[in-house]
Amino acid sequence: MITTSKQTLSRRQRWVGQMRRFLRGEGAYLAMLAPLLVFVAFIALYPLFFSFRISLFKYRLTDPNQTQTFLGLDNYSRAFADPVVLQSLRVTLTYVAGTVFFEILLGLALALLLSSEMRLMRTIRASLLIPMALPPLVVGLVWKSLYNADFGVIPFYLKEVGVNVGRGPLAELSWAMPAVILIDIWQWTPLLMVIFLAGLKSLPVEPYEAAYVDGATRWQNFLFITLPLLRPTLLVALLLRTMQSFKVFDTIYATTAGGPGSVTTVLNFHIYTVGMTFFDMGYAAALANILLVVIAILSILYIMVLERQQL
Amino acid sequence: MNNTLWKFLSLFIILAMVGVAGCAPPAPAPTTAPPAAEPSQPTGLAACQGQNLVLASMTDQYVAAFRVLVPQFNQASGANITLDELGYVDLYQKLIADFVGHTGSYDLMTVDIVWSGEFGANQYTKLLDAYMERDKAELQLDDILPVSWTLGEWQGTHPAYPLAGYANVLNYRQDLLAAAGIEPPTTQEALLDAAIKLTDAGNNLYGIALLGAKGPAVAQDYMAWVQQHGGRILDDAGKPVINSAENVEILEFFGELFQYAPPGATDYWWDQRETAFRSGQVAMMEGWSIARAGYEDPEISSIVDNVDIAVAPVAAGMEPKYGFGGWGIGVNADSTPEEQECAWQFIKWLTSPEMQKDWLKNDGAPIRRSTMTDPELVALYPWLPILLESFEKGDGDYRPRIPQYSIIQDALGTHVNAFLVGQETAQEALDAAQKQVEENWQ
Missing domain, CATH: 1.20.5 (Single alpha-helices involved in coiled-coils or other helix-helix interfaces)
Structure with missing residues (x-):
């Protein structure tokens, strides 16, 4: 005991x-x-698991009986065989390529142009940040008015200089995608300018001093010193904007609703249509999860790049 | 990592899994709404004392009448009805979210004529039949035109009550037509002919304004043309026949009209079409009658005194039948019986013959014969007899009032637009729309 x-x-x-x-x-x-x-x-985890769970079911939100039929991975196989999804993926990639390429190019150019610490440059830099402060939906609505073929300011001046605007930038098959890309560029180039400015300010001066002694030109300085040293910053900018561009919805919703036809129907907009027009929540969740995986891969790359930079 | 840390993390994972378990399928909702207390005796406006209700309204012209009349009702009844003004797409999506989530955020809502089937079939809104039966002595139901009932009727029941009836009419610039020696067109063929003759693109003047924007706008306009040419979206058995040879031909006609519309028309929603007409850019426009009064308002119109209306032209040889649309008003099935009673009192008050005069004077739209024949109102709005003719021969079902309507609208909204911008031929567009509808048909 x-x-x-x-x-x-x-x-x-x-x-x-x-x-x-x-x-x-x-x-x-x-x-x-x-x-x-x-x-x-x-x-975070609950909605994620919920989204994954309903993606395995046939689940229509407006079904009065709220019936959920288990389908396994059928919604996923349906997505990969759905021509509308494949088309919207192609549109999304075009949108991402267009926005990211021009934003990096212009962001870098603006950063180089405005890197001086003169008061005027500081004022211009600050004013360039204004578009970023506006909600994308508002930006979309404003640009939709600007683009209007009959009453818009942009077609008015284009017509003045003899350009045939046809049905207007947002209603022409060949113009609609560049038109929505331009909106994104207008809004988000300043973000890249800020990122590149930060990168430029952190570059060491010694390589430039050595290049000066060697008689390098400004172009050679840029090509052989600035660009290689900016590579990590470029990667960060590239991944960040790629992730954001993949998720575009508001601008498309406010300007073209995916039209004309389907030339600007990005994947996120198609998911919205499946979810909020057909209320086919199982399939919409499967599509959203596919998009999530794409963005997750980009995020992992982004984190890896950031970690390498810190080493 | 030591064992204790592993234990702690395991505990966290278990907790997370418990959370996930919460994702289990919800218990099936009842197929019928829970039995609400059936209305017994008429209670009058006293039923509204101290009630707080929210009215979700589409931002159509009639919202201006709500802004004036809702405060009057609040004062008269002691209720507090708050008006929430929403755009067409937002209104539909917010209502659906409210209904399927059973949150009861909105007690009263404007219900588009094409939603009545969906709302009725799913019992999202309370069937008003018991109230109508109880209060029939006060309602003067015979005065409401037969076509107005399509604003809220579904399979013999009433998930909504008629609120604002719209006739599809032809608005035209009488000065421009007179100058060109053209009579107001009475057939679709004459309409096309007039549009051709009135178009002078060099002077930024076009024959007709149409809705072409991807989505509900182009879908609804195309369906109006299908109706005016005697085409059909559904067959006798209620199955979609979108890609019939007849509808393909009508789509080609619709596309031809766009050649005489402003260049931006393939991107027009209702407001942009209105702007084109009000600014004097176009000579003719088919549209809902509720906009008619606005053409005489110099603050928003540059064509004051130059506009007249006629019944919408139909194809030559077709028996006259005119597109009818508009809005009903419904009561949320998830509201409490007290809120529902007050909501019904509001509907009854607003749609009474006495209040309908004020409703119309403040930009509302009529549903009653007495309103459209009232001498004072006819003097104010001389186009009311044309509206009455349109209502009497109105067709409220040319856009199918069925639960699957949004599927049809989305398919047509995408593919008719694709045809108009040259991405698909008429046959390809309607074949694709038919396929999309069949795939999503429930």
Whole structure:
């Protein structure tokens, strides 16, 4: 009897001791992180798992019986065989390529142009940030008015200089995509300008001094010193904007609704149509998850690049 | 990592999985709405004392009448009805979210004629038949024109009550037609002919304004033309026949009209079409009658005193039948019985013959014969007899009032637009629309 009591006491002491050690070590960090972990579990993981779960079901939101029929991966195989999805993926890639290429080019050019610390340059830099402060939906609506073939300012001046605007930039098959890309460029180039400015300011001066001694021209400086040194910044800018461009919705919604025809129907807009017009939530969730995987891969690359930069 | 840390992480994963378990399918909702207390005795406006209701309204012209009349009702009844004004797409999506989530955020809502089937079939809105039966002595139901009932009727029940009836009419510039020696067209063939003759692109003047923007706009305009040419979207069995040879021919005619519309018309929504007409850029425009009064308002129109209306032209030889649309008003099935009773009192008050005069004077649209024949109103709005003729021969079903309507509208909205901008031929466009509808048909 005495032995049993001693054994129980000993086990309890051991457990208390372990807990004390745990709380003094990694446990303290975990205890402090616990609220955040619980928060993340319910705010991020729950919707993620819910989205994955319903993507395995045939689930129409407006079904009065709320019937959910298990389909396995059928929604995913349907997505990869759906010509509309493949077309919208192609449109999305065109949009991403167009926006990211021109934004990086112009962002870099603006950063180089405005990197001086003169008061005028600082004022211009600050004013260029205004488009970023506007919600994309508002930007879309404003540009839709500007592009209007009959009452818009842009077609008016284009007509004045003899350009045939046809049905207007947003209603012509060949113009609609460049027109929506231009809106994105207008809004998000300043972000890249800021990123490149930060990169330029952090470059070491020694290579430039050595190049000056060697008699390098400004173009050679840019090509052989600035650009290679800016490579990590370029990668960050590239990945960040690619991720954001993949997710475009507001601008398309406000300007073309995916038209004319389907030339600007990006994947996100198609997901919206499937989810909010057909209320086919299972299929919409499967499409959203495919988009999520694409963006997740880009995010991982982005994080890897950032980590390499810190090394 | 030591064992304790592993245990802690395992615990976290278990907690997360418990959260995920919460994603299990919700218990099936009942196929019928929970039985609400059936209305017994008429209670009058006293039923509204202290009730707080929210009315979701489409931002059509009639919203101006709500802005004036809702405060009057609040004062008279002691209710507090708040008006939430929403665009067409936003209104539909917010209502659906409210209905399927059973959140009961909106107690009253304007219901597009084409939504009545969906709302009725799913019992999103309370069927008003019991109230109508109880209060029939006060309602003067015979005064409401037969076609007006299509604004809220579904399979013999009433998920919504008639609110604002629109006739599809031909608005035309009498000065331009007179100058060109053209009589107001009475057939579709004459309409095309007039559009050709009135178009003077060099002077930025076009024959006709049409809706071409991808989405509901182009879909609804095309369906109006299908109706005016005697075509059909559904066959007798209720199956979609979108790509019939007849409809392909009508689409080609519709496309031909666009050659005499402003260049931007393939991107027009309702507001842009209105702007084109009001600014004097076009000579003719088919559209809903509710906009008619606005053409005489110098603040928003540059064509004051130059506009007249006629019944919408139909194809030569076709028996006259005119497109009818507009809005009903419904009561949320998820609202409490007290809120529903007050909501019904509001509907009854607003649609009474007495209030309909104020409704019309503040940009509302009529549903009653007495309103359209009222001498004072006819003096104010001389086009009311044309509206009455359109209503009497109105067709409220040319856009199918069925639960699958949004599927048809989306398919036509995408592919008719694709045809108009040259991405698809008429046959390809309607074949693709038919296929899309069949794939999503429930």
